[in-house]
Amino acid sequence: MAAGSSVQVIGAPGHSPVLKYELQLAEIKKEYGKGASIERIDLTFFILDELIPQLGVYQRVMNMIRQELFCAVYNDQYTAGVGKGRRSSVEPVRVPYFISTKKIMNERDKQVSKYKDQIDSLKEQLYNCEADLEKASSALESSKHSVKEYESKVQFLTQSLQKVTEERNDLQLLATHHDAVVLHLTEEAEKRANALQEHIDYLEYEVKELETYKATHQNLQKAFNPKRTAMSEPEPPPANDNGVMAKLDRNEAQTSVLVNQLLVIQNKLIDQYEVDVMSLFGKNKERNKLKLIKDKFKTNIDLIETELSLLKSHQSGVSNRSECVSALSSDQSHQAIIERNHPASPLVSQEQLLNKYSAMMYFSSDSGASYYPLKESKDCLSCGDKVVICPHWSDVELIIQLPINCTHLKINRPLINRQAQSTDTSLIKQKTVKETKPTESIMETDFDRIWLKFKSFSSLSRPLSRDMTPETVNFIVKMFYVSQLKTDATPPTHAITPQSLFGSFYQFMKSLYYTSNVGTIATHDFLNKLQEIYKENIVLHVFSHVLAGSLEPVVFRYFLLLSEFLSAVNWRQQPDASSNDSSTFMEWCKCVYSFMDEESLEQYSIEFTGHSSNNCNTLTILNYILWLIMRNKEPLINQMETHLSEVKTVHSNGMNENEFAEFCLSLFPIQSIDLLAIRLYNQALSQTKGKDILPINRLAYISSYISLLLSFTDIKDKLKLINEIEGEDIITEMEETKGAEYEILKFSDVQQLIRS
Structure with a gap:
């Protein structure tokens, strides 16, 4: 088609295709508004498809542009729908991007709205939870505070209960101890009262017994120390020396009895002291009691030793007096000494005959452990001794009253011959003459x-x-x-x-x-x-x-x-x-x-x-x-002797004090061990006279002891x-x-x- 014709066609007022397209676009725009719609896009591409074949040389370029625009507008998704306008049948249609986008946006808006509602609901729930949390927190704090108060109360009550329990236990122990102390003190008081009563009874009996010896002692003192005046003449010597000797012998025997009695009392005091010390020693609570016992023992022993010294002095004086009388009564001193060692009876033959029927009686209340003279005993000048049964008292009726709890009676003959006290009482002689068994x-x-x-x-x-x-x-x-x-x-x-x-x-x-x-x-x-x-x-x-x-x-x-x-x-x-x-x-x-x-x-x-x-x-x-x-x-002692022999010393086979102390410090490196070694060394050395060193075999004993001790x-x-x-x-x-x-x-x- 020529360009002129085309212009003419387009420019023709009644037949212009441009006007048709403009009208279609205006109508669909008016119908669907200003926004994008699938119908407007479809119409746009429909018109573009019809215009491209008429573009001539620009057809290929426009197809490419049209394809790019199509890809940019439509996506890869399809949908089924009834075509509008020029689409008169049901066919799959590609969905434009803005439709998908709008759909997606709508869905997202719905989701956003839904999410907003959920968020609002969650916010409300969160607000409610925060309120509940605050209430729970306040309740928890209040509970914690209450728990702390209750715990402090429980702890206080527990401590109070424990303290009360301890006080109750202490009171129970104190009460038990108090009861035990009261019972013990009661028993001790009863025992002490009984012992004191027995001691009083015994002392009363001893006083009665000692009164006799006291009277005899006073009579002897009067006899030895007669009172004289300035005008008095000295008394003549006794005519009967044998009678004087018998009296002196009797006095000496009585003194010996007193000495023996004091020695018995002394032995009993020592025995009781040993028992008390063994029972109380090492007990801190009994220190004061132990001190009182020691002081009492010392006082009693001092009194007994004073009495013993007086009695021994008196006994020595009586012995000297008897020796003087015996020496003066004999013409020949040598013969007098012989007769003194083996004297005849100081009594005449008739008195000797009657004296065979005299007897002295002693009683015992402890199964024969100790004997005491009967209170009916009296001195008889004819017998020359203290007797209970005597033929010289034939006109006297004799009634003997046995003491309470008497278990034994002992009857002795009166002493009619003076016994020379020539027995050597030295301890060494007593021990050497003592019989020994033929053992080791x-x-x-x-x-x-x-x-x-x-x-x-x-x-x-x-x-x-x-x-x-x-x-x-x-x-x-x-x-x-x-x-x-x-x-x-x-x-x-x-x-x-x-x-x-x-x-x-x-x-x-x-x-x-x-x-x-x-x-x-x-x-x-x-x-x-x-x-x-x-x-x-x-x-x-x-x-x-x-x-x-x-x-x-x-x-x-x-x-x-x-x-x-x-x-x-x-x-x-x-x-x-x-x-x-x-x-x-x-x-x-x-x-x-x-x-x-x-x-x-x-x-x-x-x-x-x-x-x-x-x-x-x-x-x-x-x-x-x-x-x-x-x-x-002995193994350890021999081992120590070997160690000692290996040490080089100044003295052969021996050590002095310093050498031994140094050896102990080297063998036992402990502080102050040398002091113990020196002390034991000196103790062993004291048994070796005239030497200042100890041999190794003796030092081995000390080393062995120190080794075991450490x-x-x-x-x-x-x-x-x-x-x-x-x-x-x-x-x-x-x-x-x-x-x-x-x-x-x-x-x-x-x-x-x-x-x-």
């Missing part, structure tokens, strides 16, 4: 040496010995080593000469009994009882050796430690030497003799088994160790493990053995008294 000669020699040492300290006679109890002997030994161990920590002073062990023991006895005389006689009684019972107690056996000097002083301390270690183990029978099981004894040896190897321990156990006949207990082991020490075979706690802990390993199915020491022996002293017994 070593122990007999030991006690001879002990009595010789005792004699070197005192020559006091002991006419009336007392039987000390074994418990008292053990207590004295225990107390002595309490005093010894308490001084170990104090520095030794060289200004004071070190005493031997026996000297220290003698000084301890004097301080224990307050006076020198009582301490001496108590030492005598102790040694007497020790000699009697030492074979029944291994510890006392060792103590007797130590006192005698046949063993080193430190050996007894060594045995105290060993008995402590042995008592810590439950012993069973020793297994056979061929058994592979380790015995309790071997385990004990491993703890005490830790330096020994297995072979040495096995050999040691075999030797012990052979020595003890397969009987293993504390007593048997201690006896075995004593046997080893006496033969210089290992005391470790060894006890190891021994506890032995009992745990052995269990409870073991055979412990035989009860009959424990019952038959006296108490075996241990190191802890001494330590306990030191702490108290």
